[in-house]
Amino acid sequence: MRRVGDIPMGAMLFFQSAIYHFLNRADFQSDADWNDFLARRATHPITAERLRSLSTQIDTLAPDFARGPNRTASVEVVHFIGQRFAQFAAFLNDPMLQRVMRSKAENARPSALLPRRSP
Numbered sequence: 001m002r003r004v005g006d007i008p009m010g011a012m013l014f015f016q017s018a019i020y021h022f023l024n025r026a027d028f029q030s031d032a033d034w035n036d037f038l039a040r041r042a043t044h045p046i047t048a049e050r051l052r053s054l055s056t057q058i059d060t061l062a063p064d065f066a067r068g069p070n071r072t073a074s075v076e077v078v079h080f081i082g083q084r085f086a087q088f089a090a091f092l093n094d095p096m097l098q099r100v101m102r103s104k105a106e107n108a109r110p111s112a113l114l115p116r117r118s119p
Contacts, residue, residue: 008058008065012084018046019098020105026098048092055085 024046028034038045058065059082066074091097 008078008081011054012081012088015046015051015085015088019092020102022046024092024098026095026102046092048089051085051089051092055082055089058082058085 022045023037023042025031025034028037038047059079062075062078062082063071065078068074091101
């Protein structure tokens with residue numbers, strides 16, 4: 001991602017939406033079933049461990065992502081994004097929360113994504 005030369009916000013958005021489209025812990029009845037899936041079939045699973053690793057890399061390499069005239073502010077933005085990855089990783093450790101979020105997403109109307117009108 002560093003070679004792209006952009007702040008990695010798009011990656012965060014990708015992972016936030018991917019959790020609803022790819023299999024995750026909440027889709028399995030037990031940790032044993034989930035671990036079996038990870039060991040036998042998963043090629044690029046979205047797991048807490050992988051996102052924590054990504055968070056650490058983004059945070060460590062923040063200066064490499066920083067762009068624009070205000071380098072200090074850009075580095076802060078990248079650190080912020082790295083922290084959000086860490087928070088998202090924590091979310092992935094809670095299957096019940098995953099189920100609630102999936103249900104909410106599946107029952108949402110697409111029109112809810114439209115810009116809201118000012119009063």
